[in-house]
Amino acid sequence: MSTCVELNRLEFSWPGAQSALLSIPHLSLARGERVLLRGASGSGKSTLLSLIAGIHTTAAGQVNVLGHDLAQLSQHQRDRLRANEIGYIFQQFNLLPYLSALANVTLACQFAPARRHRLQGHSIEAAAEVLLDRLGLSRSQQQQPAHQLSVGQQQRVAAARALLGSPALIIADEPTSALDQAHRDDFIRLLFEACEAQDTTLLFVTHDATLAPHFPRTIELHELNQASGAAHV
């Protein structure tokens, strides 16, 4: 199994901060792996995710995504890598409210030529419809403006957008915290199925320990992170 994400001796602190927020000696996620990263609020989860997504860069250490050292890439190249290879799901408000559900999903391919390429001749719309069908949105719901959908439906649309065009990695930042338990389990199940079908790595971040049984691998951030500054926030 090839490596999808690899962190080496990562150090990160916000500009002006006294001590480092993150200090991670090593972390490796294999291709197709489904990993739960658990950490308390303020423990640097979101920061770690933005480092992996290439929004911010590290002061020291190495972030490798699909064999690319992010520090070596330009801003534009990192944006391009993120567009092509990383699907990102937020806690909520994932969608552009003025676009239809379908348009929100197809937006993912707008900046990502590699994703369009991986659709293998299917049109973007057709692929998005299939994905949304699989995630349980009716065709009429797919045409509705995003803000008319329920939160659960919105999260499934967000998942579809992250999945479209088979990116190598899905980063989900507390995607279920706005959902009740039934919807939450449902959402995770659908996400797993889709990731399995596409051989996509899933990095699922939450503060909720009750989700751990769903995942084959769970990482506790406070065990991983050697930085003292973040521990007591």
Place this chain on the structure above:
Amino acid sequence: MFKLALASLWNRRGSVWLTVVAIAVSTLLLLGVERIRVQTQENFANTISGTDLIVGARTGSTELLLSSVFHIGNLSNTLNWNSYQYLQQLPGVDWHIPMAMGDSVQGFPVIATTDALFEHFQYGSKQSLQFQSGGNFATHTNFTVAVLGAEAAAELGKTINQPLTISHGTGDISFSDHDAHPFTVAGVLARTGTPIDRGVFIPLQGQGLVHGDYLPATEVETTHSAEGHAHEQHAHEHQQESANEHSAPPVYTLSAVLLGLENRAYALRLQRVINTYDEEALSAIMPGLALQNFWRTLNLFERALMTISVLVVITGLLGMLTTLLASLRERRREMAVLRSIGAGPVTILGLLVCEAAAVTIVGATAGTAALYAVLIFGADALQNTLGIQVTASVLTLREIYLLAAIIGAAIILSFYPAWRAYRNALADGLTVKL
């Protein structure tokens, strides 16, 4: 990306509409002012043509021009009949139109003249006056006849053969009507788009009659006692004289005389001759030159108008800037979503610039459309209320430049909010706390 910008704008259409309207209104104003400026200048230059010299008593060229061509203001000095006769016999004079002003009909200036006006006066590109109905003074045997300009006829509601009362002085309301001498409308002129349209033309003899200057032999006895008032410009002794003299001129004084020459080249020399006339202090002006000088004085006003409309455009654009900046905060999540799917900060910047461009283009287009709507549907109203004549011709190069300048300025301005969004996008990354 442009589609995305449009969708985002559509989502915020409430506030965006207002911006579009503000830009449309300022565009309308800017183009409108430009239109009026150009067309006024054109109309202005078209008021008189073919006349080589305008002669009046010694006065400023602008005053003489205003009173003789635009029928505005009162000349305090007049030239007397002898001088008019002198002008007629000058070498090279082809035709001459005498003009005596001072009376009015409900605010429309009365110009006492001769049939030479209808024959020789030209405007625009050497167009002669045309009768819409009726004919000149010669069509009637008596002197109490009038020819009306198109606009004067329409507003006074007079057609041919209807009676007309002339008032003393030039005010709208006069306390001294010449109602002892009702005039008959002999003819109505076709519209010219010049001050002629607002004129009421009567024969010199008619003017003399109402002011008691001119007394046809049969009327001498009755009028002598009946006529009490005198024109301010006409001294009493003249009145007495006129009653006694047999071949009295129709009026003793004139406001101005328009001269047409056999050859234009004589104008300069003749002007000098007239200006140095010994018997009376006269001044002769060349209408083209005087119009230009006068236009230059109006320039200031025109520039002020242009400045105001440019300021209005800037206000409109600043309004757009404010709307864009205000929307940034509520759109941080939108930006983060776009970032998460791989949109670079430059894309975010471009998105905002696109939005501003779209808003301005729509606004400018709407403003231009509104301008044409006004030109097409409001031309008559403008002509009647403000006396401004405009035509719905295609955009001039200068107007296209103005439109381009508006859009260009909007795009340049939009770089500020766009740059702010860019900074936000870099700083926020994907973690926007709402």
